[in-house]
Amino acid sequence: MPSADLPLPDCRAFRPELPVPVDFDSFWARTLGDVPPGGRDKPGVTLVDTGLTQVRTYDVAFAGHGGQTVRGWLRMPTGATEPLGCVIEFLGYGRGRGPAHQDLLWACAGYAHLVMDTRGQGWSAASGATADPDPGAAGAVPGFATRGIESPDTYYYRRVFVDAVRCVEMMRGHPEIDPARVVVTGISQGGGIALAVAGLVPGLAGVMPDVPFLCNIPRGARVGGLPPYTEIASYLRLHHDRTDMVFRTLSYFDAALHAARATAPALFSIAMMDEICPPSTCFTAYNHYAGPKDLRVYEFNGHEGGGERHRAEQLAWVRSLFAGLSAGRTATS
Template identity: 35%
Template sequence: MKIYYKEVDNSMMRHIEEKLKHLEAYIPELTKQEDHDIFWKRTMEEAKGKALNASLHELDYPIKQVRAFDLTYHGFDETPIQAYYIVSKQHQEKLPCLIFFHGYAGHKNSVSHYMKWLIQGYAVIAVDCRGQGRTGDYSKYSSDEMGTWVTKGILDKDEYYYRKVYVDGVRAIDFACSRPEIDPKRIAIMGASMGGGITLAVAALDDRPKLAVADVPNMCDIGLAMKQKFDGSLTIVEKFLHRHPEAIEQVYSTLTYFDNLNLCGNITCKTRISVGLLDLICPPMPTYGVYNRILAPKSMEVYPFSGHDMGIIEHIDKTIQYVNEHL
């Protein structure tokens, strides 16, 4: 674990250290349903049986040192998942590959956003999650009244939005492994917030990534997160339950299947997570609950005076160093 802070007085340091001891000791009980593992085994078998149908369309991008493509592939269903596939024009064979997932209500950003990786020789896949960015969603949801993704299909685990998003992420690995220029043993998955939650889930569902980097991840220890958060997508779940108090038990049951608390024990790759101790969207204790249950090699980056934002210059530089050292 690494902690980043400016010089502070001794009393503040003691407060931080006491808080970290409390977080590091937190080992929550799992909330897995009896059929949790069967559900995910069935889900992944269904996904493996479907054609990827990947296609690439090269872009006329103004940075001439890279080749940038619009990538489309079929995710969980026949929804065309939109992404970028980007490589340096000077690349050699068997490139390491970074797969990026964005935050809630975000998008894959611009090609130029990934230059710090491309100039080092990494291939990049940047995904627009279904229903967000340029990706649509062909799925039908019997519960879809709140107008946002976190409650789509929330009354049925087979319908639920996050089931499809997690599988869409695994399918991005399928595409990476299909490319002759990619080294399938050097794939990293990365993201922040919702993208961090997807990163942890994909690492749990697929053992091909060598590295997982999850900043301020969501979908962690969801029951506790709903008690502690003050903002973010889980507040929409509360609004849904305000309308439908009869559905409380069913909603909590559905969420257990997609809670990284119940998935993280299957992570096998080296994993790094970051937290801001002032985060009101993805609070630190639920994140630590998941981190403390990961059995794979792991590390935690702690920022005592940061909230839900890992766009700190020092953190970006540390991430570059970390990926370079371990991938």
């Protein structure tokens, strides 16, 4: 379907100034500094027999927000003798980590690949294994985009972003991983999470957000034609007096604001006929991104983006990126 959003030349120049809460940085410093007892204990890592001989798969359990257990799959090439570069993937809206034997691309390319469950999700595409004990769903519309939206402290994505940061910390401490060669990536919701992590975690090797959600959220809620942005519009259709409160809460989780604090090299993808994550919202994050950046635009694609063509672009980009980083460096060197 032809896009109802801005044309490509206008998107390339689209860099609106988004309101930044005065306590944005202190809020995240406080949030990430709040580690419960045992919150950084050694993660559980259990080898799983998938029947595959060239890829090792581990069931991983680590402490996320509030010390709550978050699960994921870690896949690694068999026979590796040196510290591995690592790709950490955050999932799209509604997806869970799925079965142990799928998503082998990055492991087959010679990297460690960690797929993190998104708490409470996993009802579509692939099942999840991570509960959300703090749903904050009272008054929310169906879905996750309005859970706990009355306050930044209770909002659903506060917990998710903390989970993602702890996931990166865990993988940097893994004995088979080179902490200087860790890349985060994701499609849609996963792309927004990856951008947030890039703004919150120094020293990443790179970030690859694809058609990212959670960018310029006020615009997404106003022009997005399909969920999840329409969940926010539906909530405000019921609560006419809460618009300012809602957009204030959401500003702490706007990936475009996190992108403005990110310095790792980035490879974005944006689709111009995307009705789920309108291209102008994705370009807001790209145009505000503070680090070195590159972009692939898929002019006639919707939310599927560049698909396997873009996977090939990512493989080449990561190979070139890691080639410039020597194994064994520290994450901050």
